[in-house]
Amino acid sequence: MNNHMMAAVLYGKEHLQVEPVAVPTIESGDILVRVKVALTCGTDVKVFRRGYHARMIVPPAVFGHELAGDVVAIGEDVTNFSIGQRVVAANSAPCGDCFFCHRGLENLCEDLLFNNGAYAEYIRIPRRIVDLNTLVIPPHVSFEEAAMVDGDSRLGALRRVVLPLVTPGLAATAVFCLIVSWNEFLFALVLTQTDAAMTLPVGIAGRVTQYGIKWGAMSAAAVVAMIPILAFAMSVQKYLVRGLSLGAGLGVFAIGSSTTIL
Ligand SMILES: [Zn+2]
Ligand SMILES: [Zn+2]
Numbered sequence: 001m002n003n004h005m006m007a008a009v010l011y012g013k014e015h016l017q018v019e020p021v022a023v024p025t026i027e028s029g030d031i032l033v034r035v036k037v038a039l040t041c042g043t044d045v046k047v048f049r050r051g052y053h054a055r056m057i058v059p060p061a062v063f064g065h066e067l068a069g070d071v072v073a074i075g076e077d078v079t080n081f082s083i084g085q086r087v088v089a090a091n092s093a094p095c096g097d098c099f100f101c102h103r104g105l106e107n108l109c110e111d112l113l114f115n116n117g118a119y120a121e122y123i124r125i126p127r128r129i130v131d132l133n134t135l136v137i138p139p140h141v142s143f144e145e146a147a148m149v150d151g152d153s154r155l156g157a158l159r160r161v162v163l164p165l166v167t168p169g170l171a172a173t174a175v176f177c178l179i180v181s182w183n184e185f186l187f188a189l190v191l192t193q194t195d196a197a198m199t200l201p202v203g204i205a206g207r208v209t210q211y212g213i214k215w216g217a218m219s220a221a222a223v224v225a226m227i228p229i230l231a232f233a234m235s236v237q238k239y240l241v242r243g244l245s246l247g248a249g250l251g252v253f254a255i256g257s258s259t260t261i262l
Contacts, residue, residue, distance in 0.1 A: 004022060010051075028078075035122065062119060062120050087137060094107075095110070095128075171239035
């Protein structure tokens with residue numbers, strides 16, 4: 001292993017950059033995991049859009065916190081894991097020592113330790129998470145399934161992660177589909193018979209008669225025909241504008257053979 005790796009570093013609001021960074025070094029209680037699968041959590045999407053999170057991640061930092069992978073190095077104090085094991089590590093661990101932890105309410109821990117850095121080739125799992133929240137993956141469970149312990153079902157991931165991210169693309173596609181179908185001329189001219197079935201361009205073209213061209217009616221109909229398209233385009237334009245800046249970020253999730261978007 002040379003001591004650099006590729007990683008997706010979060011710099012701020014919708015600013016994510018894939019770049020070489022140093023492979024993390026581990027201390028006596030830590031383990032180093034080669035990431036095989038890194039998922040995109042709903043929290044990642046929120047952080048990506050807002051550029052910060054109150055406690056979980058402080059940019060600039062390697063992004064991502066749901067992962068599964070192979071143990072490639074262990075600290076000298078680590079006894080419960082060995083090199084070569086397939087593991088899944090949670091992104092946090094409670095302190096075990098505060099008011100809430102003493103009462104068995106670890107989810108309210110005042111000193112929760114967070115770990116980020118899943119969108120990289122290697123990630124350091126700190127001692128506390130190694131001790132409390134790292135699990136060996138049984139042979140019949142895939143890395144992808146294991147990485148989802150923190151997360152969601154496939155359908156939930158589609159609804160909460162994928163759909164919000166692709167909305168700009170869907171909006172652009174919807175506008176183009178509407179324009180293309182609304183303006184359809186050739187097939188409608190050949191295939192439709194009745195006034196009720198024909199598209200507007202065919203109807204407007206019908207103002208060209210053997211007695212002359214009805215310019216007034218044609219112009220009026222053309223203007224009216226544009227109104228629904230304009231109204232629709234304006235109603236989805238905020239998604240289109242979002243897409244202009246988001247497109248740059250989306251590509252990042254596809255980079256790196258060991259990183260999948262889910
Ligand atoms: Zn998560
Ligand atoms: Zn605590």
